[in-house]
Amino acid sequence: MKQYNLGFLGFGNVGRALARLLLAKSGELREQYGVEWRVAGVASRRLGWLTSAAEAAAGFDASALLSDQFFKDTYSPSNSIGAWLQDARPDVVFETTSLNPETGQPAIDYLSAVLESGAHAITANKGVIVHGFRELDALARSTGKRLLFESTVLDSAPVFSLFRETLPAAKLRGFSGVFSSTTNVIIETMEAGRSFEEGLKTAQDLGVAETDPSHDVDGWDATVKVCALASVLMNIPLKPNEVVRQGIRELSPKKLQAARTAGAPFKLMARARLGSDGKLVATVRPEQVPASDPLGNVRGTSLAVHFELDMMPGLTITSHRPNLQSTAYGMLADFINAVRE
Ligand SMILES: NC(=O)c1ccc[n+]([C@@H]2O[C@H](COP(=O)([O-])OP(=O)(O)OC[C@H]3O[C@@H](n4cnc5c(N)ncnc54)[C@H](OP(=O)(O)O)[C@@H]3O)[C@@H](O)[C@H]2O)c1
Numbered sequence: 043m044k045q046y047n048l049g050f051l052g053f054g055n056v057g058r059a060l061a062r063l064l065l066a067k068s069g070e071l072r073e074q075y076g077v078e079w080r081v082a083g084v085a086s087r088r089l090g091w092l093t094s095a096a097e098a099a100a101g102f103d104a105s106a107l108l109s110d111q112f113f114k115d116t117y118s119p120s121n122s123i124g125a126w127l128q129d130a131r132p133d134v135v136f137e138t139t140s141l142n143p144e145t146g147q148p149a150i151d152y153l154s155a156v157l158e159s160g161a162h163a164i165t166a167n168k169g170v171i172v173h174g175f176r177e178l179d180a181l182a183r184s185t186g187k188r189l190l191f192e193s194t195v196l197d198s199a200p201v202f203s204l205f206r207e208t209l210p211a212a213k214l215r216g217f218s219g220v221f222s223s224t225t226n227v228i229i230e231t232m233e234a235g236r237s238f239e240e241g242l243k244t245a246q247d248l249g250v251a252e253t254d255p256s257h258d259v260d261g262w263d264a265t266v267k268v269c270a271l272a273s274v275l276m277n278i279p280l281k282p283n284e285v286v287r288q289g290i291r292e293l294s295p296k297k298l299q300a301a302r303t304a305g306a307p308f309k310l311m312a313r314a315r316l317g318s319d320g321k322l323v324a325t326v327r328p329e330q331v332p333a334s335d336p337l338g339n340v341r342g343t344s345l346a347v348h349f350e351l352d353m354m355p356g357l358t359i360t361s362h363r364p365n366l367q368s369t370a371y372g373m374l375a376d377f378i379n380a381v382r383e
């Protein structure tokens with residue numbers, strides 16, 4: 043049995059769902075994997091950098107942390123990430139701060155500090171992968187720690203570990219995907235004759251919208267996912283400004299209803315493909331998708347990616363109606379994989 047000190051960097055929808063899941067799965071972690079854990083540090087903009095004293099065996103009371111009974115004044119504040127890492131001494135840090143599609147910061151700097159401190163770094167933040175993958179991956183290798191990020195693209199569906207573990211020597215030529223739950227939900231709400239605002243509210247109530255929902259609506263979220271896949275799976279450091287991007291603001295209920303009636307509803311489609319000149323062409327834009335397309339039946343909050351490989355003409359992975367628990371599960375799986383290898 044080994045006890046791991048955990049740090050939560052960001053404690054919003056995903057961070058809280060992960061804390062709930064760790065509590066629910068603690069018996070299985072202990073019995074099947076010999077893993078015990080305690081929360082040694084929690085940080086967010088509102089909470090600041092909180093630590094339970096490193097020598098306090100119990101750490102934070104994770105249930106209280108999730109309830110109204112949590113009083114931050116009971117815990118010791120640190121004044122920076124460096125001091126927080128030094129005081130909490132985490133073995134694993136879960137990074138779930140808000141998406142910054144333009145630079146991935148400050149999360150990249152946070153995760154550099156995490157890896158340099160000797161902890162594994164697990165993130166749900168795709169901005170980090172797009173703008174910092176090479177640097178952080180090299181740092182993780184040099185420190186002998188893991189940088190894992192399975193929740194960044196299809197919530198929890200194993201995309202990165204699929205290539206890492208099960209598809210040796212296969213070359214990825216291109217992919218297409220439905221990567222945004224929020225735009226799916228908005229489009230389907232408008233197809234049902236309701237407004238854009240009602241669709242956005244539904245996505246926010248489900249906890250799937252980004253902190254700044256314009257990141258979803260204007261296609262940034264899907265664009266960043268395209269870049270993350272290209273960077274990691276194709277080794278092409280594609281940046282968001284190299285993707286032709288168009289969001290869903292121009293779509294009217296009338297246009298959406300007509301497309302649905304014609305059997306080819308609109309979706310915010312993401313595509314990337316290597317041309318014959320070896321250059322990657324990537325787009326994110328609303329497209330009509332017929333039901334015969336591998337992605338034609340991806341509805342609601344479901345997400346999917348279709349890969350074109352030299353060894354296989356088509357491989358589609360669908361995450362059927364993932365929710366916050368699914369995203370949290372991707373991070374939990376990363377945690378187990380990081381500490382058991
Ligand atoms: N929600 C999903 O379904 C989903 C799915 C896959 C991936 N993700 C990714 O997961 C991450 C978190 O999403 P979420 O839905 O949990 O967002 P959220 O509810 O808005 O939570 C973000 C958390 O990060 C904290 N934070 C933001 N900027 C910070 C900074 N500079 N320093 C320290 N803490 C900071 C926030 O603090 P305050 O609370 O004090 O503001 C909050 O606790 C995002 O990167 C998102 O792209 C989300």
